[in-house]
Amino acid sequence: MHFDAFDRYHEKESFIHHLDPRVKVVITIVFIVSNALLPDGAWLAFLLAWLFLLAANALSKLGLAYTFKRSLIALPFALIAITVLFSIPGKALFTFQIFTWNFTVTDMGFLRFVSILIRSWLSVQIALLLVATTRFPDLIHALEHLRVPAILTTIIAFLYRYLFVLTDEVFRLLRARESRSAATTGKRSGGGVLWRANVAGHMAGQLFLRSYERSDRIYNAMLSRGYTGHLYTLNAHEMKPRDYFVTAFAIAVIFIIQIIGRF
Amino acid sequence: MPISHSTPSFVAPREAREGDALCLQVRDLHFSYPDGHSALHGVSLQLCDGDKVALVGPNGAGKSTLMLHLNGILGGRGEVEISGQRITRDNLPAIRAMVGLVFQNPDDQLFSPTVFEDVAFGPLHMGLPEAEVRTRVDAALEAVRMSSYKDRLSHHLSVGEKKRIAIATVLSMNPSILVLDEPSAGLDPRARRTLINLLRELPITMLVSTHDMKLVEELFPRTIVMDEGRVVADGLTSEILENENLLTAHGLEKP
Numbered sequence: 138m139h140f141d142a143f144d145r146y147h148e149k150e151s152f153i154h155h156l157d158p159r160v161k162v163v164i165t166i167v168f169i170v171s172n173a174l175l176p177d178g179a180w181l182a183f184l185l186a187w188l189f190l191l192a193a194n195a196l197s198k199l200g201l202a203y204t205f206k207r208s209l210i211a212l213p214f215a216l217i218a219i220t221v222l223f224s225i226p227g228k229a230l231f232t233f234q235i236f237t238w239n240f241t242v243t244d245m246g247f248l249r250f251v252s253i254l255i256r257s258w259l260s261v262q263i264a265l266l267l268v269a270t271t272r273f274p275d276l277i278h279a280l281e282h283l284r285v286p287a288i289l290t291t292i293i294a295f296l297y298r299y300l301f302v303l304t305d306e307v308f309r310l311l312r313a314r315e316s317r318s319a320a321t322t323g324k325r326s327g328g329g330v331l332w333r334a335n336v337a338g339h340m341a342g343q344l345f346l347r348s349y350e351r352s353d354r355i356y357n358a359m360l361s362r363g364y365t366g367h368l369y370t371l372n373a374h375e376m377k378p379r380d381y382f383v384t385a386f387a388i389a390v391i392f393i394i395q396i397i398g399r400f
Numbered sequence: 401m402p403i404s405h406s407t408p409s410f411v412a413p414r415e416a417r418e419g420d421a422l423c424l425q426v427r428d429l430h431f432s433y434p435d436g437h438s439a440l441h442g443v444s445l446q447l448c449d450g451d452k453v454a455l456v457g458p459n460g461a462g463k464s465t466l467m468l469h470l471n472g473i474l475g476g477r478g479e480v481e482i483s484g485q486r487i488t489r490d491n492l493p494a495i496r497a498m499v500g501l502v503f504q505n506p507d508d509q510l511f512s513p514t515v516f517e518d519v520a521f522g523p524l525h526m527g528l529p530e531a532e533v534r535t536r537v538d539a540a541l542e543a544v545r546m547s548s549y550k551d552r553l554s555h556h557l558s559v560g561e562k563k564r565i566a567i568a569t570v571l572s573m574n575p576s577i578l579v580l581d582e583p584s585a586g587l588d589p590r591a592r593r594t595l596i597n598l599l600r601e602l603p604i605t606m607l608v609s610t611h612d613m614k615l616v617e618e619l620f621p622r623t624i625v626m627d628e629g630r631v632v633a634d635g636l637t638s639e640i641l642e643n644e645n646l647l648t649a650h651g652l653e654k655p
Contacts, residue, residue, distance in 0.1 A: 274513035274553070294513055301555040302507050354508040357473050361501040362569065363493055363525035371520055371530055 145268045153197035153270045157380040158279035164387045165267045169260040171391045175398040177252040182398030186259050189390060193263070197270050204262035204269075211261040218253040222246045273297050278374055291368050299351075306347060310340050423449045423577050423605045424470065424482055424499075431465060431476030439465040440476055441629040447577065447605055454616040454637065455609040457626035458651035463609040464504070466626070467579050470607070471499040483576060497526050500570030504581040506562035510554040515546070515565055518554060522573035540572035541565075544598055560591025564598065577605040584612045613655040617641055625650055 153161070168189070175182050194201050227245030234240070268276070277297070280290050314336065424447040431440040439462045447453055455463050468474040472487045472495055480487050482498050503509045512518040519540050523533040541547045544564040549557070557565065563583060570578065583599070584592050592615075599606065600619055610616060616623055616637060623640045625633040627650040633640055640646065641654055 272553075274517065277513065295511065298511055298513055298554065351508060354503060354505065355511050357468065358501075358503050358509050358511065359521075360473055361471055361496055361499075361503075362522035362573065363496050364521075365493065365525070367525075369524040370517060371524065371533060 145265070146272055147199060147269045149198050149270070151196060151198040151270070153193060153266070156270075156383060157374055157376050158271050158275040159282050159374065159376070160380045160384050161267050161271055162276065162279045162283060163384060164391075165263050167388055167391055168263045171395055172256045172260050174395065175252075175256065177249050179252075179398035182394050183252075183255050183259070185394045185397060186391075189387075189394070190259060190262055190266070193266055197266060199266075199269060204265045207265050208258055208262045212254075212258065215254050215257040218250055218257075221249045221253065225249055275374070278370070281370065282374070287368060299348075302351075303344070303348065306344060310343065314340065422481070422484065423447045423451070424607070425479070426466075426469070426481075427479040429466070429469060429476050429478035429480065431469065431474060433465075439629055440469075442478070443626070443629070443631055445624055445631055445634060447607060449576075449605055451622060452599075452606045452620050453608070454620035454623045455607055455626060456611070456613070456616060456623060456652060457632075461626040461650075462629040463626055464581055465629075467501060467581055467607075467609060470577075470579050471496045471501050473501075493526070497522070497573050498576045500573060500575030500578045502566050502570055502578070502580045502583065504585060506559065506566040509566040509569060510562055513553060514550075515541075515552050515554060515557075516550045518565065519568050519572045522569060526573060536572045536574070540568040543571050543602065544568045545594075558591070560587050560594065563587065563591070563595060567598070571602075575604070577607065578602065580606065580608045582610055583608060584610060584615050613641070613653060617655045625652070627651075 168186070172186060175186075190204065191201055194203055197203070222242050223240050223246060225243055225246035227243035230242045230244055230247060232239055232241045271279075274294075274297075277290050277294050280293070281287070424445075426443055426445050429440050429443040430438075432438040443462070443466055455466070457463055465474065469476055469480055470482070472480075472492050475487070482495050485491055485495065487495050510518050512521060516537060519537045520533050523536045528536070537550070538547065541550060544567050546561065546564050546568060549561065549565065554562065554565070567578075567580070567583070580599075584595055587595060592612075596615060596619060599608070608620065620637055622635065623633075623637040624631055625640065625646065632650060633643075633646055644654060647654055
């Protein structure tokens, strides 16, 4: 039983796939920060950033629309920014009423709202591209190289390893419940809402207990192999001249986008 | 993939004699869990270099608890000596390198994202230099015939593959004794066969807890029977498997 729904890595032989993971992590972060720093309504800069993203998509051989298709799931989160429509002072575009409250959409608010949507949409896409072209363990190595504290990278590594085991566990529990959720002919299956909630609560508790006991066994397995509180890993990655060149080039492009966005 | 094997070469079981290299010695070991459940009541046993010994007994007999004592994860009352060294706080790291303990559930044993990192975990924590770690990982994976799995993700493997990798994770520490907890549980016949052949070929002292009596008969010249926290029989596998009264009394079956 494998549940790999979380693994977004797509095996391909491409320029982007072969880049050192550190390069990809750094460029991704710089790109996201750059998007956040672009002023509202810097349309040309947004367009250039989007072209940058398209180029990366093309180089990854995943298809131009690859990240676009997957980015839509993240859009609802950007709607949190909807309040800026009403809260920025400016020329009133239109007003509507909900109960006794009047909402006035301003032009400045609208401009900021659209800019935020575009920024988050671009940022989500580059992150999607990062996880699609980099194996997760390589990502963790990249973070280690970039001096992210070991405690964080270790937690992420364990999370990644046991997410799948836990999901399997959840599905086994659900299946076990399903196979015993029988019904007598003519009668409705299952008890009342409270009873069902009770069952769900017990399942959550079970899952916690099992994970807790598993963590004990894992810790024993680590002790058995010499763990004394410090994690050591070997990193096989080595920066090639190409990696340095790509990093410099990408950061230069992002820098130019920033300049264009500001003037 | 069918693998042909030469006929097994059994080491004749023997009693410990003066001058024999004692690999493992347990004397009068008692242990109770913190909740008061008493798991071991005076267990004594010894293994010599090269012994391959089966540890059988019903669930709850104390087999796993005993195994957790062999590398100092648990510390009960009594003596445990590995190659003549008593387990103390100071020599724990050395003891753990000598006793390769493989847990029953490979998902507990394999905790790193990739196979390579898991097999490298032991040698790295022994403080070995990088080149040596890589050599050992390659050798360990070669020994379990999983060399091509080095860069695979652990959660993508089948149970049989995980079990073999789990063994490789301790082989890479070059242990002088291998302690396995139910290695054949949950394996399909082919994976089980591969595992049996692997265990037979590994030239290393072994203590294997199992319910698989066929495996015991096939692989281990000597068998130790445990029940209710005690060793109730210790001797030639052939003799123990003939003693039906003994087997029935301790919830076991003749294969």
